[in-house]
Amino acid sequence: MEMQTSRLLFRPWSEEDAPALFRLASDPDVGPRAGWPPHGSVEESLEVIRNIFSNDHTWALVLKDKGELIGCMGYYVFGESNIDIGPDDAELGYWIGKPYWNRGLATEALRFMVDYCFNTVGFITLWSDFFLDNPASGRVMEKCGFVDTGRENLLSHLYRGGEVPVRIMRLDYAL
Numbered sequence: 001m002e003m004q005t006s007r008l009l010f011r012p013w014s015e016e017d018a019p020a021l022f023r024l025a026s027d028p029d030v031g032p033r034a035g036w037p038p039h040g041s042v043e044e045s046l047e048v049i050r051n052i053f054s055n056d057h058t059w060a061l062v063l064k065d066k067g068e069l070i071g072c073m074g075y076y077v078f079g080e081s082n083i084d085i086g087p088d089d090a091e092l093g094y095w096i097g098k099p100y101w102n103r104g105l106a107t108e109a110l111r112f113m114v115d116y117c118f119n120t121v122g123f124i125t126l127w128s129d130f131f132l133d134n135p136a137s138g139r140v141m142e143k144c145g146f147v148d149t150g151r152e153n154l155l156s157h158l159y160r161g162g163e164v165p166v167r168i169m170r171l172d173y174a175l
């Protein structure tokens with residue numbers, strides 16, 4: 001399903017996105033901050049699209065005016081999440097390619113996803129987490145209403161996750 005904000009189109013990933021995904025995700029400043037290694041080839045990006053991004057709760061983020069792929073937004077449900085979430089909860093995850101940082105795009109995308117998750121899907125509590133050495137992502141969460149739980153986790157299955165703790169944030173549905 002496609003959805004829009006003022007500047008962004010949320011659309012399903014396509015195998016044709018592999019070269020553009022590789023250009024963004026091969027940057028060592030992107031994936032490691034989100035818990036995955038930089039992509040090493042266009043073929044690896046294609047496998048990620050096929051095996052990780054091809055579902056009904058992961059979207060490619062595209063700049064509407066230029067038609068450029070800029071990042072990814074998605075949620076994980078009970079059983080898929082890195083966090084101990086409940087059956088009515090979701091964990092949100094996102095990244096934006098470096099050429100597009102600090103333009104408010106992650107905030108615009110996350111704000112929209114929060115609204116979609118609460119008011120369309122019907123989740124009760126949303127969760128997210130960020131590495132302690134990646135405060136920009138924590139700031140994006142705060143701007144979208146997430147509050148610091150004070151909990152930190154080492155998530156050894158994530159890239160860097162065994163060495164750098166993540167801080168866990170939550171947002172409860174409010175009428």
Ligand SMILES: CC(C)(COP(=O)(O)OP(=O)(O)OC[C@H]1O[C@@H](n2cnc3c(N)ncnc32)[C@H](O)[C@@H]1OP(=O)(O)O)[C@@H](O)C(=O)NCCC(=O)NCCS
Nearest residue numbers: 030033034095096101102103104105106107135136137139
């Ligand atoms: C984190 C990330 C999503 C932010 O995307 P973005 O589109 O640049 O975010 P926005 O422009 O909406 O907001 C960034 C905020 O962080 C702030 N910020 C930027 N660098 C910062 C830093 N080093 N320390 C603290 N805050 C910082 C910005 O000032 C801005 O806050 P403000 O509006 O109050 O000034 C993007 O940098 C990214 O994808 N990084 C790599 C992957 C990643 O971290 N994913 C998230 C995993 S939890």
